[in-house]
Amino acid sequence: MGNPRGVARDFDALEVRRMRALALMREGFNNSQIGHELMVANQTVSRWRKEYSEGGRKALEQAGRAGRKPLLADKQAKLLTNKLLAGPEKLGYETPLWTCQRVADLIEQEFQIRYHPGHVWRILRALGWSPQRPVGRALERDEKAIREWKQVTWPNAKKKPRKKAAPLSSLTKAD
Structure with missing residues (x-):
């Protein structure tokens, strides 16, 4: 139902489609033919036909904006x-x-x-604003000390792989 998230409805195109349906109705096409032509459900054409019979062409014109009006002017x-x-x-x-x-x-x-x-x-x-995340860094941060720790202290503290021992023999003779 409706449009994919973030895709705005084109109200002008929707009105053009309803007016095309009206023209096809006047030419004598049935709901199924109109629905097939305009790629809409038969129930939609039926609703348009009912709206037209109750309210005329005005009923098929654009209703205006969708949704609630914004509270902020x-x-x-x-x-x-x-x-x-x-x-x-x-x-x-x-x-x-x-x-x-x-x-x-x-x-x-x-x-x-x-x-x-x-x-x-x-x-x-x-309003054109986007979410931003603040940089989580302390004001007292000492960049020189951090750089030294990364280059000197950390590599020395890191675990180093052990040297490989001589291979063990799994074949032992029992005397």
């Missing part, structure tokens, strides 16, 4: 982007990391719109 989304670019530290957070919870809190504070943190990533994706 375009102006608010632009303002949100500017706030995000300013960084979380400017808004009182201790670390320079935006989390979904923080973004949800920001949206609620600024626009009085509550989003579940688990859904905030959709808004961020729509």
